[in-house]
Amino acid sequence: MSYFGKNIRKIRSLKSLSQQAFAELFDLKRGTLGAYEEGRSEPKLETLIKIANYFSIPIDDLLTSELTVNNLLKFKGNLTIEQNIGEQEYFTKVPCITTLNLNDYVKYADKESFVQELPYLTLPINLDKKFRAFTVQNLEMSKNDLGMFPKDIVIGELTPLEVHSKLNNGTLVFIVTQDDIILRRLFISSGSIVLRADHKNVEDIVLTLKDIKEIWRVRYVFYHRIPETNFSLEEKLEQLEKDFDILKNNK
Incomplete structure (x- = not known):
C-alpha cells in the first residue's frame, strides 16, 4: 500500500x-x-x-x-518554516457540512476531492486526527430552551465503524447514512444502533451498521448565541447578597 x-x-x-x-x-x-x-x-x-x-x-x-x-x-526546502519570523503554529482545517452542501456530502462523503473543496474552519486542535464540522439543522438536540439550535456548529472526530461499539452510551455523534446526516446521542442495544434526540417529542431512530457511512464523535460545539446558564438557588442567593452589598456601599 x-x-x-x-x-x-x-x-x-x-x-x-x-x-x-x-x-x-x-x-x-x-x-x-x-x-x-x-x-x-x-x-x-x-x-x-x-x-x-x-x-x-x-x-x-x-x-x-x-x-x-x-x-x-x-524536511528542508519548501515545507520548512520561514526564517526569522519565529516559530509558526499550524491549525487544523476542518471541512464544514452546511445547509447548502449537506445533500451533496451524503452522496460524495467518500470522495476526497469533494471533501477538500468544502468550506472549512481553522482550529487549534489535533493535526493528526480527522475532523468534520456540521451545522445543526433542527431542534432535535434542544431541551427546555437549552442545548443546540439551528446554525450552531458541532465538530466531530472520525470514529471508524469497526470500533463504534467502544463508544459509551449517550455519546453525542453525527452519523452519515445513505440518505441523511443525523445529530443525536448514540446507544447500542442488541446489536442495533439507536439514535436518541434530547427533545422529548422526537422518536428514536434505529439503524444497523450497514446503514451507516460515517460516524463522527462530537468533540466541540460552537454556539450561534451565548448559551443560557442555569444558576443554582445557592448561586442566586450569593449574587443577591453581592448586589445588596453594592447598593449599601453606594448609599
Missing part, C-alpha cells in the same frame, strides 16, 4: 494549497491529483521525483510511511 495520496494531501493542507494550485505546480490535471489522493491511481516516476525534489522529501518516505506534520516540518 502506498501512502503517497495521504502524504500529498497533508502537504497541501500544511501549505494551504487547493487541489488546483498544487496540480498546477507539477503540470498535473486536478482530476489526476484527486485520483492520487483517493488512492485510485499512483504517480508516474517522473511526477514522483518532481514532488519529492520540490519539497526535499525522500521518495521512500513519501511512498512507504504516513508522514505527520512534525515529520514534514523537519
Whole structure:
C-alpha cells in the first residue's frame, strides 16, 4: 500500500494549497491529483521525483510511511518554516457540512476531492486526527430552551465503524447514512444502533451498521448565541447578597 495520496494531501493542507494550485505546480490535471489522493491511481516516476525534489522529501518516505506534520516540518526546502519570523503554529482545517452542501456530502462523503473543496474552519486542535464540522439543522438536540439550535456548529472526530461499539452510551455523534446526516446521542442495544434526540417529542431512530457511512464523535460545539446558564438557588442567593452589598456601599 502506498501512502503517497495521504502524504500529498497533508502537504497541501500544511501549505494551504487547493487541489488546483498544487496540480498546477507539477503540470498535473486536478482530476489526476484527486485520483492520487483517493488512492485510485499512483504517480508516474517522473511526477514522483518532481514532488519529492520540490519539497526535499525522500521518495521512500513519501511512498512507504504516513508522514505527520512534525515529520514534514523537519524536511528542508519548501515545507520548512520561514526564517526569522519565529516559530509558526499550524491549525487544523476542518471541512464544514452546511445547509447548502449537506445533500451533496451524503452522496460524495467518500470522495476526497469533494471533501477538500468544502468550506472549512481553522482550529487549534489535533493535526493528526480527522475532523468534520456540521451545522445543526433542527431542534432535535434542544431541551427546555437549552442545548443546540439551528446554525450552531458541532465538530466531530472520525470514529471508524469497526470500533463504534467502544463508544459509551449517550455519546453525542453525527452519523452519515445513505440518505441523511443525523445529530443525536448514540446507544447500542442488541446489536442495533439507536439514535436518541434530547427533545422529548422526537422518536428514536434505529439503524444497523450497514446503514451507516460515517460516524463522527462530537468533540466541540460552537454556539450561534451565548448559551443560557442555569444558576443554582445557592448561586442566586450569593449574587443577591453581592448586589445588596453594592447598593449599601453606594448609599
